[in-house]
Amino acid sequence: xxxxxxxxxxxxxxxxxxxxxxxxxxxxxxxxxxxxxxxxxxxxxxxxxxxxxxxxxxxxxxxxxxxxxxxxxxxxxxxxxxxxxxxxxxxxxxxxxxxxxxxxxxxxxxxxxxxxxxxxxxxxxxxxxxxxxxxxxxxxxxxxxxxxxxxxxxxxxxxxxxxxxxxxxxxxxxxxxxxxxxxxxxxxxxxxxxxxxxxxxxxxxxxxxxxxxxxxxxxxxxxxxxxxxxxxxxxxxxxxxxxxxxxxxxxx
Amino acid sequence: xxxxxxxxxxxxxxxxxxxxxxxxxxxxxxxxxxxxxxxxxxxxxxxxxxxxxxxxxxxxxxxxxxxxxxxxxxxxxxxxxxxxxxxxxxxxxxxxxxxxxxxxxxxxxxxxxxxxxxxxxxxxxxxxxxxxxxxxxxxxxxxxxxxxxxxxxxxxxxxxxxxxxxxxxxxxxxxxxxxxxxxxxxxxxxxxxxxxxxxxxxxxxxxxxxxxxxxxxxxxxxxxxxxxxxxxxxxxxxxxxxxxxxxxxxxxxxxxxxxxxxxxxxxxxxxxxxxxxxxxxxxxxxxxxxxxxxxxxxxxxxxxxxxxxxxx
Ligand SMILES: Cc1cc2nc3c(=O)[nH]c(=O)nc-3n(C[C@H](O)[C@H](O)[C@H](O)COP(=O)(O)OP(=O)(O)OC[C@H]3O[C@@H](n4cnc5c(N)ncnc54)[C@H](O)[C@@H]3O)c2cc1C
Ligand SMILES: Nc1ncnc2c1ncn2[C@@H]1O[C@H](COP(=O)(O)O)[C@@H](O)[C@H]1O
Numbered sequence: 090x091x092x093x094x095x096x097x098x099x100x101x102x103x104x105x106x107x108x109x110x111x112x113x114x115x116x117x118x119x120x121x122x123x124x125x126x127x128x129x130x131x132x133x134x135x136x137x138x139x140x141x142x143x144x145x146x147x148x149x150x151x152x153x154x155x156x157x158x159x160x161x162x163x164x165x166x167x168x169x170x171x172x173x174x175x176x177x178x179x180x181x182x183x184x185x186x187x188x189x190x191x192x193x194x195x196x197x198x199x200x201x202x203x204x205x206x207x208x209x210x211x212x213x214x215x216x217x218x219x220x221x222x223x224x225x226x227x228x229x230x231x232x233x234x235x236x237x238x239x240x241x242x243x244x245x246x247x248x249x250x251x252x253x254x255x256x257x258x259x260x261x262x263x264x265x266x267x268x269x270x271x272x273x274x275x276x277x278x279x280x281x282x283x284x285x286x287x288x289x290x291x292x293x294x295x296x297x298x299x300x301x302x303x304x305x306x307x308x309x310x311x312x313x314x315x316x317x318x319x320x321x322x323x324x325x326x327x328x329x330x331x332x333x334x335x336x337x338x339x340x341x
Numbered sequence: 342x343x344x345x346x347x348x349x350x351x352x353x354x355x356x357x358x359x360x361x362x363x364x365x366x367x368x369x370x371x372x373x374x375x376x377x378x379x380x381x382x383x384x385x386x387x388x389x390x391x392x393x394x395x396x397x398x399x400x401x402x403x404x405x406x407x408x409x410x411x412x413x414x415x416x417x418x419x420x421x422x423x424x425x426x427x428x429x430x431x432x433x434x435x436x437x438x439x440x441x442x443x444x445x446x447x448x449x450x451x452x453x454x455x456x457x458x459x460x461x462x463x464x465x466x467x468x469x470x471x472x473x474x475x476x477x478x479x480x481x482x483x484x485x486x487x488x489x490x491x492x493x494x495x496x497x498x499x500x501x502x503x504x505x506x507x508x509x510x511x512x513x514x515x516x517x518x519x520x521x522x523x524x525x526x527x528x529x530x531x532x533x534x535x536x537x538x539x540x541x542x543x544x545x546x547x548x549x550x551x552x553x554x555x556x557x558x559x560x561x562x563x564x565x566x567x568x569x570x571x572x573x574x575x576x577x578x579x580x581x582x583x584x585x586x587x588x589x590x591x592x593x594x595x596x597x598x599x600x601x602x603x604x605x606x607x608x609x610x611x612x613x614x615x616x617x618x619x620x621x622x623x624x625x626x627x628x629x630x631x632x633x634x635x636x637x638x639x640x641x642x643x644x645x646x647x648x649x650x651x652x653x
Contacts, residue, residue: 102581103600106470126582183451187443209581209604211466211473213451214430215439218407222440227513228407230435233575248517252576252584253432254527259518260404266513269435272582273575304479305448308461311472313607319614319624324633328645330613333629335649338611340590341533341557 090146092136093194094170095204095216097125097180098154098161102209108310115210115310124161127205129168130277131270135235136203137169138275143237146200147171151193153186155179159293166288167280173291178298183211185301187219192299195224200245202267206231214269221267229260233273237264344370344425346393347414347441349405349433350382357530358429358488360391365486366427367392367494368456374427376500377417379403379410389498399505404516405433409509411440416507418445423481430485431529438485448477452487468581468604488529489587522574526560533559534588536579536606537567540595540616540635544572549639550594556646562586564596580605595635598623 100106100120107116123129133150140146150165152158153176162173176189194202202224204217214230221228234250245264250257251271280288322329334341346366348359359378366374373394378385379402388396399413414437418426428438430452442449450462454472457463462484466473477484528534535554541547547561554561561577568578579586581601587608594615596602603626606612614627617634624630631638 100467102604106467108471183439183449184443184446187439209468211451212464212468213439213449214435215442215449215451218436218439219443219449221407222411222443225408228436228440229514231432251432253519254529254576256519256521256576258516259520260514260516262514272578302446302479304442304446305450305475305477308474308476310466311463311474313470313472316626317628319627319630322629322631324631324638327615327631327633327638327641328648330629330631331642331645331649334590334611334613338590338628340611341559341649 090140090143090201091197091199092140092146092148092201092203093197093199094128094133094136094148094150094165095190095202095220096128096133096150096152096162096165097205097208098122098152098158099125099208099210102126106312108312112309112311122161124164125205125208127207127270129165131272131274132203132205133165133168133170134275134278135270136201137278139201139235139237149174151176151190153178153180153189162293163288164280166291166293167284168278169284171291173293175293175295176298177295182303182305182307183213183215184219184304187216187223188301189298190216190220191223193296194220200264202226202265204267204269206269206271217267217269224267227262227266229262229266229268231271232268233257233271235268235274343421343423344427345375345377345414345418345421345423346427347377347410347437348429349431350378350385351380352382355382355384355387357493358431360388360493361488361491362427362429362486363388363391363393364494365456365491369425369427369484373498375417375421377414379413385502386499389500390496391494392496392498393500394498396500396502397505398502399509402509402512404512404514405436406512406514407436407440409512410437411444412509413505413507414441415444426481426483428483428485430487434485438483442483445481445483446479447481447483448479449483449485450475450477451485453484454487454490465608468585469607470604487587522576528560528562528577528579528584529586531560531586532589533557534562534586534590534609535559535592535594536562536564536596537594537635538564538596539566541567546636547573549643553592553639553643553646556643556650559588559590564602593623594639596623597621598626
């Protein structure tokens with residue numbers, strides 16, 4: 090079982106969101122960066138569980154980013170990935186990232202490629218699907234459960250669940266394929282001391298980027314206008330809330 | 342310069358998000374557009390009201406198989422000479438739209454929230470804590486519209502419905518089962534959402550939450566710990582790690598308003614918060630607030646909602 094996990098680095102969920110350079114750049118001053126939670130908690134941990142269950146195989150992580158992403162890459166190794174790859178280029182846009190990942194993965198014979206549901210900064214939910222298209226693989230978005238079993242043809246079939254409006258969809262697909270991992274897929278693992286020590290000596294390979302065409306550019310950012318003051322309603326008159334939502338806010 | 346729109350119409354009713362996407366595509370095109378869809382859904386001709394002149398449907402595709410659907414959409418796009426392909430930023434769209442973009446080497450706007458200015462599209466980033474302006478420079482553009490971003494056009498037209506006859510290859514993904522988790526309005530489509538958190542103390546206290554939602558014609562939601570403790574089903578969990586919603590009205594009861602919770606609901610038009618702690622962070626994000634005990638306040642809200650319903 091050879092598994093590739095896409096790991097991205099994002100600002101911490103509680104980071105203050107601000108921009109500099111005339112609102113063209115994210116203001117990273119004082120911001121802590123973490124492994125994107127979907128990538129770490131769900132994609133990576135499920136990959137490790139599947140490898141452990143199979144008793145063989147490897148989990149490789151890939152990150153498209155500069156040298157500043159190495160601490161988060163080491164965290165992935167500390168949690169249990171066997172090796173890590175960093176494509177040495179600043180990510181500018183989803184297709185550019187996907188092309189880097191696809192260029193690396195194309196002749197490596199991965200059985201599974203796991204991305205996170207979305208990056209919590211750019212919220213695209215798109216890189217995994219793009220990688221799948223570039224590698225001509227099936228892809229399931231927003232998977233909340235992934236189980237593997239042997240099939241009659243001697244290959245491996247995955248049973249994948251995902252939440253859809255009003256229920257859960259259960260799907261089957263033969264390996265190799267790609268997916269994006271959402272909540273439910275696995276439980277977060279906290280790296281232990283042994284893992285952290287081992288991570289220091291695990292291979293982190295840096296590879297050069299392939300050339301890509303630029304198809305889209307984020308020009309600038311904007312912060313939403315500040316909220317007006319909250320209107321407080323005394324608890325005794327709680328029913329007035331319904332009235333106000335109807336006559337004043339006109340939303341019910 | 343032509344525009345097509347890809348939508349998921351598999352349900353019994355035409356989804357709101359599909360009608361929004363057709364509206365958006367037709368506004369972008371400045372005229373009628375071709376819609377592409379799949380499965381056995383009915384009433385497709387009524388998409389004419391939102392500006393579709395033609396609906397091309399691949400009846401034999403039933404699963405969200407990204408490879409079949411990408412072939413379908415790019416095939417129609419080539420025939421129509423489409424330079425803009427509109428999709429929806431939902432589960433189906435997230436499976437297909439980025440694939441289309443990768444195949445056509447096109448820029449993808451993942452989650453447009455407004456009409457563009459030229460080739461520059463506004464979208465949410467940082468879980469709605471900011472917006473970004475993305476300029477697409479490729480000859481072909483793929484634009485996935487965020488649900489609940491624009492009003493649905495209500496015109497007169499009727500679209501012609503054509504069955505797609507091309508070969509899409511064999512499906513590589515099969516749907517084994519769809520487990521329905523209750524009836525009611527799907528959360529991402531609900532215009533009114535009544536949501537509750539750990540302040541409700543236990544699953545046995547959700548009766549009034551459900552009753553209020555039902556009286557207001559809304560859906561129920563919950564915070565993450567509530568889903569984690571299995572008080573409520575997982576698909577009701579909203580926030581950073583759950584569903585992101587943008588209803589007209591979000592009523593939060595016994596939820597503290599942690600930043601990760603707000604990330605999934607801060608796009609709601611109006612937010613009302615009920616919490617016994619006046620210092621609860623949620624009040625800072627709220628339009629209306631009541632400080633008090635949910636167990637005393639809920640009966641009052643239910644009574645007022647019944648009164649309102651009796652009057653209208
Ligand atoms: C990376 C990350 C991702 C996360 N993603 C999400 C997410 O997607 N969604 C999410 O919801 N959370 C998420 N969380 C968790 C989040 O940080 C909070 O822990 C969670 O939202 C708290 O849920 P709560 O408000 O229901 O519970 P609590 O924080 O325990 O708040 C309960 C509230 O109820 C009030 N209360 C108690 N009794 C009553 C009463 N009788 N009447 C009225 N009010 C009462 C209390 O004053 C309190 O404010 C995430 C956390 C992390 C670190
Ligand atoms: N720079 C990156 N390097 C590696 N993986 C990435 C990168 N950006 C995004 N991904 C992966 O793609 C998923 C979806 O990202 P996005 O499309 O940006 O929401 C993430 O959860 C990651 O698994």
